[in-house]
Amino acid sequence: MRILARFLAAATDVSHFPAPSLPEVAFLGRSNVGKSSVINALVGTKLARTSSTPGRTRSINFFEIRWPGKPRPELIFTDLPGYGYAKLSREISQEWPKFIEPYLNERPSLVLCIALVDANVPAQQSDRLLLEFLSASGRDFLVIATKSDRLSGNQLPTALRALEKEYPTARIVPFSAKTGAGQEHLWKEIRQAAQRVPAVESPS
Template sequence: MKFSVKFLLSATSPSHFPAPSVPEVAFLGRSNVGKSSLINALLGETVARVSSTPGRTRAINFFALHNNPNTPPKMIFADLPGYGYAKISKSISAEWPSFIEPYLTERETLALAVCLVDTNIPPQPSDSMLIDFLQQHQRPYIVVGTKADRLSNNTLAKSIAALKREHQVDNVIPCTVNKQNGTKALWSALLAALPA
């Protein structure tokens, strides 16, 4: 998929959110799981800042995707702050529920949450908590396994099976940003989630 992409804004409060308009896709996951890298791979350009330091994204960053620059956006990507990194100050972590939870639970234009999990490490309780949270609030979501290129096919299959079992989900889409493997399947899932 090829879109004309425009950065809209960074929000640290519900009052900062853009006015609801088109369907939104939220990208969530632990710090350093590869949210920004995956967004860039999907869009075919560097729009989301990638940092080797976990916890750099501390706001929800909104990106509008246009079929061409002169038309209204078709959808919006929302890059959310990561969680589960111990070195992030408690004061910042304490602020997150004030704007992330309202976004996930109350945002009327949120069409899909993309939950990123790392295929290179064992299933994490914090990821299960996120999935449970989305289920409790009846929010549509999919689970994507990042960094799949670092594993052999056999090891990756075992990792995906463990993630599905531990997180109690039917499907985990393996993705790599370097070889673009899995991005086509992910685009299909994203577009299928959009209202007709």
């Protein structure tokens, strides 16, 4: 199935956010964890810019998602700047209160937050803080354990068990942007979230 996706807007300030309308799904996580790659894997094109250098995505990028055969887009994906990378952390932490936190706290159309963690590394303090933030926000969220292709044999189940222990209340989905593992599971979660009507007035 070919999904039709298009770049809508880049925001580094609340005033740049497009008017909320469609249900939105946000991708969050540390710099370089693979947020933009997950979006590209889901839509099957190089929609979001990826890089091996942390800090590639510096704005909240909004993408419209349309299913084939449907006349209008039905969903928006938002690719967020990463956090927690030492060199960037000061810069990014200055950005959080400016536009990222207001986005996560106040965006009425945000129906699901997808928090990416690297399946290959133990839980980091910055990951814990994000998960705590999301729990406290009351937003529906799930955890993606990404880059699962780098783990072999029983390494992946072991890593997943460690994450379950770390985040006992979270739904955890193993994923690889490289092999496509976990894509169906993730799409199912996203479709379910998209059924939720955003808390915004529909345009008259």
